[in-house]
Amino acid sequence: MKRWAAVLLCVGFIGSTQVVGAVSARKSVEASMMLTGSLELAADGSVSSYALDRQDLQPEIADLIKRNVATWRFKAQDGGTLPGKTSMLLRLVAKPVGDGNFGVSIVGANFGEKDPASSISFKDRQWPKYPDMARHAKAGGIAYLMLRVDRSGHVTDAAVAQVDLTSVSSDSDMRTLRTVLGDAAMRAAQNWTFNLPTQGPHANDASWVVRVPVNFHMRDQGLPDKDGWMAYIPGPRQEIPWLAAYRASIAGAVDTSSEETPSLVGTGPVLTTPLNQG
Template sequence: MKRWLMGLFCVLMACATWAESPAEVRKQAEASMLVTGSIEVMPDGSVQGYTLDHADQLPPIVVQILQQNVPTWKFKFDDQQTVAVKAKMSLRLLAKRVDDTHDAISISAAQFGQDDKVPGESISYKTRLPPRYPGLALHSGVSGTVYLLLRVGRDGRVEDAAAEQVNLTVYASGRDMQLFRDNLARAAITAAREWTFNTPTIGKHVADDYWVAKVPVNFDIRPRGTYKDVPYGRWQSYVPGPRQLVPWVEKKKLLTGAADAVPDGGLYQINQGLQLTTPLSGA
């Protein structure tokens, strides 16, 4: 009985999403900013210090929010440490409209990785052809970003691929938004399945059966040469897609960190680096 009710609830929620009007979808829009830098963590997991890339280009309110929260974070390591560890840091800040004159700004996602990667310790791209722009999205003038999860086997080939989240920069009905997300996701997954990777040759993950990585794939409908990327330190508006659970991601810690904290063009190997144990909003 409980399973039947849960199934009915999921169907009703899906129908409600598809029935949303463009105006209702517009209310879901967010503005976000990706901030990068580095962080130093003591052996006990406390933050010793951090630096922000191009801090002078960031809005003062963003710098202030990070000053209030980053020093309160706590981390854990896979192995015992005796000295401070320095790691790269990528943070997604989110601005949501509260009323006509106020926005609420928060840290919505974070990724942490090794600061100075030793060649051969992590997977890296070997061949990577960009995806073809899918027909529906192309003819509808749709742009967006697909955040992929890839499972790379020991032969360097992609064993499995899934879209963890798809963000769009257009407004349409709930039904059309889902069609656009599916269209972009299929194109990104199709391309990713043909990519190949250099696998680790040294380090503690060299004998792993497979490696999991997060990769953002950007689709921009504007012709090349007619636009510029959003400058660092500027807000970018979009409609976030729902985050999908991926069945073949077995370990809970592989799902830590939001999908969209990886910079465009980045390759983030999961299960490496620091693991945050406190909320992004502070301890």
């Protein structure tokens, strides 16, 4: 790899992007923001109220969320009862629309209670070693993993769903880097163990599926800016055959999860309407 450059993004409402590197990569730069909060759900599945943990959002972003939340409708998992309140994790993405402008939409969401006894958490996690090739090139990215965990807390299936890059180079070099980062993350994850749910409707499940992002970054690369936006070159979504049964529970994106808290798939209320309606 001969030439890599960090992706730089300035976001006012949605600002301008400046990338040094391959032309095709410059055209595909995106930025994402993760937001947490909670929803109050009515018996009919509508949202009676919501709250965001962050209060300093740009008015346009706050309005986008307000307009879309008003259209959401939910149903309970497996014909159960809807919870009166649920936590939410939203992923917003800004994409170029021409003339230096960006359009923002909600592309992913994760809904569910955060009660530790009803959730899954890391028990033993050794973070992957930074691959030598990527370290020498000062290149980074985020590998989004999907893991299936058995009742012993061990990983029985692991797959790389997507790898986004925070550095750019030629198309061939970026393909190589995605493979290198994804393989490093998956090798490490196969040795992780988890604390399992001890109560709630999924405590007796035969297995669980979790989403975990693994961030490979050097210095300030791969970290959000002061407004919470992180720039990257999106990678292709990979088809994972064993994940097909959980597709309805993923709510639009495999990359809506926290590095510190694994996201349990197939739990929490199910969104039955479009996540983003403009």
